Amino acid sequence: MIRPEATPMRHLDPKERTKGFAEVAVGYTPDEAVREAERCLQCKRPSCVEGCPAGNDIPGFIARIREGDFRGAIRVLKETTVLPAVCGRVCPHEVQCQGHCVLAKKFDPVQIGALERFVADWEYENGVELPEVGSPTGFRVAVVGSGPAGIGCAAFLRRLGHDVVMFEALQEAGGVLLYGIPEFRLPHRIVRTEIRNLRELGVEIHTNVVVGRSLALEDLFAEGFHAVFLGTGAEKPQFMGIPGEELAGVYSANELLMRVNLFNAHLFPEYDTPLRVGRVGGVVGGGNTAIDAARVALRLGAERVMILYRRTEAEMPAFSAEVHEAREEGVEFHFLVNPVRFIGEGGRVVAAECVRMRLGEPDSSGRRRPIPIEGSNVTIPLDTVVMAIGTRPDPLITQTEEGFRLTRWGTIETDGDGYTGVEGVFAGGDVVTGPATVVAAMAAGRRAAHAIDRYFRERQGGRPRR
Ligand SMILES: Cc1cc2nc3c(=O)[nH]c(=O)nc-3n(C[C@H](O)[C@H](O)[C@H](O)COP(=O)(O)OP(=O)(O)OC[C@H]3O[C@@H](n4cnc5c(N)ncnc54)[C@H](O)[C@@H]3O)c2cc1C
Numbered sequence: 001m002i003r004p005e006a007t008p009m010r011h012l013d014p015k016e017r018t019k020g021f022a023e024v025a026v027g028y029t030p031d032e033a034v035r036e037a038e039r040c041l042q043c044k045r046p047s048c049v050e051g052c053p054a055g056n057d058i059p060g061f062i063a064r065i066r067e068g069d070f071r072g073a074i075r076v077l078k079e080t081t082v083l084p085a086v087c088g089r090v091c092p093h094e095v096q097c098q099g100h101c102v103l104a105k106k107f108d109p110v111q112i113g114a115l116e117r118f119v120a121d122w123e124y125e126n127g128v129e130l131p132e133v134g135s136p137t138g139f140r141v142a143v144v145g146s147g148p149a150g151i152g153c154a155a156f157l158r159r160l161g162h163d164v165v166m167f168e169a170l171q172e173a174g175g176v177l178l179y180g181i182p183e184f185r186l187p188h189r190i191v192r193t194e195i196r197n198l199r200e201l202g203v204e205i206h207t208n209v210v211v212g213r214s215l216a217l218e219d220l221f222a223e224g225f226h227a228v229f230l231g232t233g234a235e236k237p238q239f240m241g242i243p244g245e246e247l248a249g250v251y252s253a254n255e256l257l258m259r260v261n262l263f264n265a266h267l268f269p270e271y272d273t274p275l276r277v278g279r280v281g282g283v284v285g286g287g288n289t290a291i292d293a294a295r296v297a298l299r300l301g302a303e304r305v306m307i308l309y310r311r312t313e314a315e316m317p318a319f320s321a322e323v324h325e326a327r328e329e330g331v332e333f334h335f336l337v338n339p340v341r342f343i344g345e346g347g348r349v350v351a352a353e354c355v356r357m358r359l360g361e362p363d364s365s366g367r368r369r370p371i372p373i374e375g376s377n378v379t380i381p382l383d384t385v386v387m388a389i390g391t392r393p394d395p396l397i398t399q400t401e402e403g404f405r406l407t408r409w410g411t412i413e414t415d416g417d418g419y420t421g422v423e424g425v426f427a428g429g430d431v432v433t434g435p436a437t438v439v440a441a442m443a444a445g446r447r448a449a450h451a452i453d454r455y456f457r458e459r460q461g462g463r464p465r466r
Contacts, residue, residue, distance in 0.1 A: 038066055043059065048100050070123075074119045077119065143203075145167075145233060145431075150229070151175075170262065180235070182260070182261065221424065227456070229428065229452065233430045237255070237391055238390045247344040251385070260300070277297045282384070284389055340355050350381060351381045357371060393434075418451050
């Protein structure tokens with residue numbers, strides 16, 4: 001008999017957790033993990049695998065957990081992924097693997113994400129086994145960007161025996177995993193462990209190098225690299241272009257999150273640019289970034305934080321688990337409102353004038369189009385505004401280098417396996433898809449690693465030209 005209910009995972013108390021940045025979800029114990037693994041039906045044609053962008057052998061790793069063979073379970077996962085501790089925490093399991101679990105038709109789906117996280121954490125505590133590095137091929141690849149796409153590409157290139165040097169613009173590697181996703185969802189120690197593992201795998205990492213500025217692609221080829229992978233993400237914030245966006249106290253979500261995650265600006269009021277959110281914060285947007293920014297603002301001491309979203313909850317792109325946790329913590333949701341201007345006093349924002357919206361017919365995204373209701377403007381007093389209405393790739397590399405084909409959103413066009421059409425240059429992750437997910441970026445990096453390997457064999461005859 002299958003137990004209909006999933007084994008619950010403990011979470012910190014909502015009132016307590018907003019006092020700091022401790023991880024909200026606590027994780028399974030070994031007994032809980034085995035108990036949950038026993039719910040898996042071990043389907044012959046597992047639809048959960050189809051729902052996983054990395055194509056992980058889900059029944060395979062769960063079968064090992066059921067037998068108590070946690071080492072075996074992590075080995076199965078690592079055949080296809082390099083970031084199980086990260087994906088176990090932040091993937092949208094409810095729509096990916098778990099959304100496809102056959103149990104979900106009648107009961108709770110198997111908690112695949114929690115099980116993935118469990119075995120990855122178990123490995124951290126019991127000794128990380130690095131994958132085998134392939135015999136040296138003599139080929140060198142420059143990986144630009146150290147987010148999940150860069151990490152995935154670098155790790156799989158090492159498994160294939162190629163030399164890899166990673167270049168990161170910021171002072172620390174990890175991409176959005178480190179500077180975007182807050183610690184209460186993804187502790188920095190996890191990301192730092194993954195970066196250390198990458199170094200131990202033989203990847204050389206250079207931080208504070210902005211490719212396109214400190215180094216051109218041409219310089220990389222001149223320095224002896226045989227291919228370049230661009231995993232530079234899509235983190236250039238978008239603004240609405242309305243009056244008042246230039247006021248002090250109006251941040252992009254990226255800036256707010258980066259200042260907290262990377263610079264700890266909230267801890268140092270003596271900084272020239274300290275971070276103070278004040279009593280009331282408003283966050284404009286409805287994606288994960290908006291929810292993260294709102295939850296961070298609460299933790300920085302705001303008494304009230306409101307999400308201002310122009311559609312309704314049904315159209316929100318944020319993961320439902322995140323919305324649920326934000327609500328538990330006291331984040332307020334105001335739907336069908338859109339700012340038309342921010343009002344300032346002495347150069348600082350003090351209010352947002354918003355117009356009420358109604359939903360019309362679906363637009364090109366398939367979501368119902370929000371339409372302003374004339375004469376419905378309301379003024380909402382607030383001390384801080386965070387704009388989380390979307391991001392695009394930074395055009396630095398594509399504007400300074402020739403030959404890239406771009407979409408109208410500024411993302412790089414590739415052939416599906418990451419080839420850009422510029423000789424020797426591949427790309428993957430958010431810079432190709434636009435803002436997406438960690439697992440999609442990691443999987444794109446892995447696909448590109450194999451495409452680079454094929455490129456070396458087919459176009460360069462399998463032997464590096466010196
Ligand atoms: C706040 C927030 C929360 C999110 N939450 C989730 C979540 O819960 N689950 C999920 O699956 N996804 C989530 N995402 C999306 C996910 O983080 C991204 O899809 C993913 O990180 C993309 O990976 P990437 O490697 O393509 O790019 P990034 O992670 O953006 O990494 C790109 C790296 O390239 C570097 N770089 C850029 N330009 C240059 C240059 N010219 N030279 C050198 N280096 C450069 C950047 O500094 C950065 O470190 C979230 C995103 C944000 C912003």
